[in-house]
Amino acid sequence: MNRILQAANKTNSTNLDRMNFLWISLSTLAVMISGTLIMLLIRRSDRQKKVGPVPSSGTLQDAAKNLDHRIMLKLSHHFDSNFINIYRPFWQIANEGIAVKFTMHNTPHLVYYTLDGEWKHTLRSYNGEVLPNAISKLVRNKFELYAISCTEEIVFSDSEVKTYILHMHKGNKYKEVFIENNEMIVMNEKEL
Numbered sequence: 001m002n003r004i005l006q007a008a009n010k011t012n013s014t015n016l017d018r019m020n021f022l023w024i025s026l027s028t029l030a031v032m033i034s035g036t037l038i039m040l041l042i043r044r045s046d047r048q049k050k051v052g053p054v055p056s057s058g059t060l061q062d063a064a065k066n067l068d069h070r071i072m073l074k075l076s077h078h079f080d081s082n083f084i085n086i087y088r089p090f091w092q093i094a095n096e097g098i099a100v101k102f103t104m105h106n107t108p109h110l111v112y113y114t115l116d117g118e119w120k121h122t123l124r125s126y127n128g129e130v131l132p133n134a135i136s137k138l139v140r141n142k143f144e145l146y147a148i149s150c151t152e153e154i155v156f157s158d159s160e161v162k163t164y165i166l167h168m169h170k171g172n173k174y175k176e177v178f179i180e181n182n183e184m185i186v187m188n189e190k191e192l
Helices: 002-051 058-062 067-080 135-144
Strands: 056-058 090-093 098-104 108-113 119-127 146-155 162-170 174-178 183-191
Touching: 135 174, 135 183, 146 174
Parallel strands: none
Antiparallel strands: 056 090, 090 098, 098 108, 108 119, 119 146, 146 162, 162 174, 174 183
16 A cells, blocks of 8 residues: 555655646746847837838928938928929838939939938029030040030038039940049949
C-alpha cells in the first residue's frame, strides 16, 4: 500500500511539476506576446510620427485638413502676396513638403514649401531659351550647336541668384546643364 501511495504521490508530484511548468511556460509566452505587441505598437506610432501628414492634393482647403492653422495662414499669406490672381492652383501635400502647381502668364510654376510653411523655392519652366544675356553667351560659347528645348529657372529662398537647368539637344544627343553663379555643370548626357 505504501508503494501505491508513494507511486500516487510521485505521479501527483510529477503532474504538479508538469502543471507548474505549463503555467510558467504559458505565463512566459503571454508576457512575450504582450511585449511584442507593445513593441509593434510603439514602432507603428514612431513610423506614423516620421511620415508626417497624409498626402493630399487639390485646393488649399483640401490640404488644410492635414495642416495646423498657423501653417495654413503662413502659406496663404506668402502665396497670395507673391502670386496674384492665380486661377486654380493645385496644392499637393506629401511627406517631404507642400507644393503648389499653377500657370501664370502661360508659364508653368511650382512653388515649394516645407511642412512648417516656410517657402523654399520657386521653379518656372519655359519653352526654349529664356536666359539673361550674360548666361546666354556663356552657354552659346560652350554648346554652340545645341538647341535649348526647355529652360527651368529656380529661385531659392536663401539666395538672390537664380539657378537654371537647361534641357538641350543636338541631333540625337541630349544634355541637361545646371547653371549657378555663372558655373555650368553637365548633369545628364545621353544619346536618344
